[in-house]
Amino acid sequence: MLEVRNIPRAPFPLPTAIPMDPIDAMNDFQGGGMIWRRAFTGTPDQIPHARQLVRVLLADCPRRDDAELIASELAGNAVRHTRSGHAGGEFVVEVARSGQAVTVAVYDSGSDGTPRFGTPCPTGDEYGRGLSIVVALADEVGYEAFRERGHRIWAHLT
Numbered sequence: 001m002l003e004v005r006n007i008p009r010a011p012f013p014l015p016t017a018i019p020m021d022p023i024d025a026m027n028d029f030q031g032g033g034m035i036w037r038r039a040f041t042g043t044p045d046q047i048p049h050a051r052q053l054v055r056v057l058l059a060d061c062p063r064r065d066d067a068e069l070i071a072s073e074l075a076g077n078a079v080r081h082t083r084s085g086h087a088g089g090e091f092v093v094e095v096a097r098s099g100q101a102v103t104v105a106v107y108d109s110g111s112d113g114t115p116r117f118g119t120p121c122p123t124g125d126e127y128g129r130g131l132s133i134v135v136a137l138a139d140e141v142g143y144e145a146f147r148e149r150g151h152r153i154w155a156h157l158t
Protein backbone atom coordinates (compact mmCIF):
# COMPACT_ATOMS: atom_id res chain seq x y z
CA MET A 1 0.00 0.00 0.00
CA LEU A 2 1.26 3.41 -0.93
CA GLU A 3 2.06 5.60 2.06
CA VAL A 4 1.79 9.36 1.84
CA ARG A 5 3.91 10.43 4.75
CA ASN A 6 6.88 12.60 5.45
CA ILE A 7 6.16 14.96 2.66
CA PRO A 8 6.61 18.71 2.90
CA ARG A 9 3.65 20.74 4.04
CA ALA A 10 2.14 23.75 2.28
CA PRO A 11 2.30 26.72 2.39
CA PHE A 12 5.59 26.62 0.62
CA PRO A 13 7.52 28.86 -1.74
CA LEU A 14 5.91 28.20 -5.09
CA PRO A 15 8.22 27.57 -8.00
CA THR A 16 7.66 29.99 -10.84
CA ALA A 17 9.97 28.57 -13.45
CA ILE A 18 11.87 25.45 -14.35
CA PRO A 19 14.29 24.28 -12.95
CA MET A 20 12.21 23.65 -9.84
CA ASP A 21 14.59 23.14 -6.99
CA PRO A 22 11.98 22.75 -4.24
CA ILE A 23 10.10 20.14 -6.25
CA ASP A 24 13.18 18.25 -7.32
CA ALA A 25 13.69 17.40 -3.67
CA MET A 26 10.39 15.54 -3.64
CA ASN A 27 10.58 13.46 -6.74
CA ASP A 28 10.51 9.73 -6.99
CA PHE A 29 11.17 7.14 -9.67
CA GLN A 30 8.73 4.44 -10.61
CA GLY A 31 8.78 2.23 -13.67
CA GLY A 32 11.08 4.57 -15.56
CA GLY A 33 8.89 7.63 -14.90
CA MET A 34 8.89 10.45 -12.40
CA ILE A 35 6.43 11.11 -9.57
CA TRP A 36 5.95 14.28 -7.56
CA ARG A 37 3.71 14.63 -4.54
CA ARG A 38 2.91 17.59 -2.37
CA ALA A 39 0.55 18.10 0.55
CA PHE A 40 -1.67 21.16 0.79
CA THR A 41 -3.75 22.52 3.61
CA GLY A 42 -7.34 21.52 2.96
CA THR A 43 -8.73 24.98 2.33
CA PRO A 44 -10.14 26.39 -0.92
CA ASP A 45 -7.41 29.00 -1.14
CA GLN A 46 -4.88 26.20 -1.71
CA ILE A 47 -6.55 24.99 -4.91
CA PRO A 48 -4.89 27.63 -7.12
CA HIS A 49 -1.56 26.57 -5.62
CA ALA A 50 -2.29 22.97 -6.51
CA ARG A 51 -3.09 24.08 -10.05
CA GLN A 52 0.12 26.03 -10.27
CA LEU A 53 2.12 23.03 -9.13
CA VAL A 54 0.66 21.00 -12.01
CA ARG A 55 1.29 23.80 -14.50
CA VAL A 56 4.93 24.07 -13.55
CA LEU A 57 5.54 20.34 -13.51
CA LEU A 58 3.89 19.91 -16.92
CA ALA A 59 5.24 23.04 -18.58
CA ASP A 60 6.35 21.08 -21.64
CA CYS A 61 3.41 18.68 -21.76
CA PRO A 62 0.66 18.96 -24.42
CA ARG A 63 -2.00 17.90 -21.88
CA ARG A 64 -1.01 20.50 -19.32
CA ASP A 65 -4.25 22.50 -19.43
CA ASP A 66 -6.38 19.39 -19.05
CA ALA A 67 -4.23 18.12 -16.20
CA GLU A 68 -4.48 21.46 -14.44
CA LEU A 69 -8.26 21.51 -14.67
CA ILE A 70 -8.49 17.92 -13.47
CA ALA A 71 -6.26 18.65 -10.49
CA SER A 72 -8.47 21.60 -9.65
CA GLU A 73 -11.67 19.51 -9.72
CA LEU A 74 -10.16 16.68 -7.68
CA ALA A 75 -8.65 19.02 -5.13
CA GLY A 76 -11.94 20.89 -4.88
CA ASN A 77 -13.71 17.62 -4.17
CA ALA A 78 -11.22 16.68 -1.48
CA VAL A 79 -11.82 19.99 0.25
CA ARG A 80 -15.59 20.03 -0.19
CA HIS A 81 -16.53 16.38 0.28
CA THR A 82 -13.97 14.84 2.64
CA ARG A 83 -12.24 15.31 5.98
CA SER A 84 -9.40 16.97 4.08
CA GLY A 85 -11.56 20.08 4.28
CA HIS A 86 -12.00 19.92 8.04
CA ALA A 87 -9.91 21.97 10.44
CA GLY A 88 -6.29 20.88 10.16
CA GLY A 89 -7.05 18.71 7.11
CA GLU A 90 -4.86 18.23 4.08
CA PHE A 91 -4.96 16.83 0.59
CA VAL A 92 -2.08 15.58 -1.52
CA VAL A 93 -1.51 16.19 -5.21
CA GLU A 94 0.49 13.65 -7.18
CA VAL A 95 1.78 14.09 -10.72
CA ALA A 96 3.39 11.13 -12.47
CA ARG A 97 5.03 11.36 -15.86
CA SER A 98 6.35 8.70 -18.14
CA GLY A 99 7.19 10.09 -21.52
CA GLN A 100 4.19 12.14 -22.64
CA ALA A 101 1.78 10.16 -20.46
CA VAL A 102 0.64 11.89 -17.29
CA THR A 103 -1.31 10.70 -14.28
CA VAL A 104 -2.75 13.31 -11.95
CA ALA A 105 -4.05 12.07 -8.61
CA VAL A 106 -5.39 13.61 -5.43
CA TYR A 107 -5.37 11.87 -2.06
CA ASP A 108 -8.05 12.87 0.42
CA SER A 109 -8.74 12.03 4.04
CA GLY A 110 -11.98 10.17 3.49
CA SER A 111 -15.66 10.66 4.19
CA ASP A 112 -18.79 8.55 4.48
CA GLY A 113 -19.18 8.63 0.71
CA THR A 114 -17.25 7.68 -2.39
CA PRO A 115 -16.55 9.59 -5.60
CA ARG A 116 -19.45 9.28 -8.03
CA PHE A 117 -18.28 9.15 -11.62
CA GLY A 118 -20.67 9.00 -14.51
CA THR A 119 -23.82 10.18 -12.78
CA PRO A 120 -23.90 13.88 -13.55
CA CYS A 121 -26.78 15.90 -12.23
CA PRO A 122 -29.24 17.04 -14.90
CA THR A 123 -28.18 19.84 -17.17
CA GLY A 124 -28.70 23.13 -15.43
CA ASP A 125 -27.70 21.94 -12.00
CA GLU A 126 -24.97 24.03 -10.49
CA TYR A 127 -23.17 21.14 -8.79
CA GLY A 128 -22.46 17.50 -9.54
CA ARG A 129 -20.59 18.02 -12.80
CA GLY A 130 -16.92 18.15 -11.81
CA LEU A 131 -16.18 14.45 -12.16
CA SER A 132 -18.02 14.38 -15.49
CA ILE A 133 -15.59 16.99 -16.74
CA VAL A 134 -12.71 14.89 -15.44
CA VAL A 135 -14.07 11.83 -17.25
CA ALA A 136 -14.49 13.82 -20.47
CA LEU A 137 -10.94 15.16 -20.39
CA ALA A 138 -9.05 12.08 -19.25
CA ASP A 139 -8.29 8.90 -21.15
CA GLU A 140 -8.92 6.85 -18.02
CA VAL A 141 -10.06 7.62 -14.49
CA GLY A 142 -10.41 5.66 -11.29
CA TYR A 143 -9.87 5.62 -7.59
CA GLU A 144 -8.41 3.48 -4.86
CA ALA A 145 -9.77 3.35 -1.35
CA PHE A 146 -7.43 3.34 1.59
CA ARG A 147 -9.94 2.02 4.12
CA GLU A 148 -11.02 4.74 6.50
CA ARG A 149 -8.03 6.84 5.52
CA GLY A 150 -9.54 8.12 2.30
CA HIS A 151 -9.21 7.81 -1.46
CA ARG A 152 -6.66 8.31 -4.17
CA ILE A 153 -8.58 9.56 -7.20
CA TRP A 154 -6.63 9.56 -10.42
CA ALA A 155 -6.89 10.55 -14.07
CA HIS A 156 -4.61 9.32 -16.81
CA LEU A 157 -3.81 11.46 -19.86
CA THR A 158 -1.90 10.41 -22.92
Ligand SMILES: Nc1ncnc2c1ncn2[C@@H]1O[C@H](COP(=O)(O)OP(=O)(O)OP(=O)(O)O)[C@@H](O)[C@H]1O
Pocket residue numbers: 073077078080081082108110111113114115116117126127128129130131132151153
Ligand atom coordinates in the same frame (compact mmCIF):
# COMPACT_ATOMS: atom_id res chain seq x y z
N1 LIG B 1 -13.00 12.67 -2.95
C1 LIG B 1 -14.28 12.32 -2.76
N2 LIG B 1 -14.63 11.56 -1.68
C2 LIG B 1 -15.92 11.20 -1.49
N3 LIG B 1 -16.94 11.55 -2.31
C3 LIG B 1 -16.65 12.29 -3.38
C4 LIG B 1 -15.31 12.71 -3.67
N4 LIG B 1 -15.33 13.42 -4.82
C5 LIG B 1 -16.61 13.44 -5.22
N5 LIG B 1 -17.40 12.78 -4.37
C6 LIG B 1 -18.86 12.54 -4.53
O1 LIG B 1 -19.13 12.46 -5.92
C7 LIG B 1 -20.11 13.45 -6.26
C8 LIG B 1 -19.82 13.96 -7.65
O2 LIG B 1 -18.67 14.78 -7.63
P1 LIG B 1 -18.56 15.99 -8.65
O3 LIG B 1 -17.22 16.59 -8.51
O4 LIG B 1 -18.97 15.50 -10.00
O5 LIG B 1 -19.70 17.00 -8.18
P2 LIG B 1 -19.71 18.08 -7.01
O6 LIG B 1 -18.36 18.18 -6.39
O7 LIG B 1 -20.85 17.73 -6.11
O8 LIG B 1 -20.07 19.45 -7.77
P3 LIG B 1 -19.13 20.27 -8.81
O9 LIG B 1 -19.90 20.26 -10.10
O10 LIG B 1 -19.01 21.63 -8.22
O11 LIG B 1 -17.83 19.55 -8.92
C9 LIG B 1 -20.04 14.50 -5.17
O12 LIG B 1 -21.25 15.19 -5.03
C10 LIG B 1 -19.70 13.66 -3.96
O13 LIG B 1 -20.88 13.08 -3.42
Ligand SMILES: [Mg+2]
Pocket residue numbers: 073076077128129130131
Ligand atom coordinates in the same frame (compact mmCIF):
# COMPACT_ATOMS: atom_id res chain seq x y z
MG1 LIG C 1 -16.67 18.50 -7.59
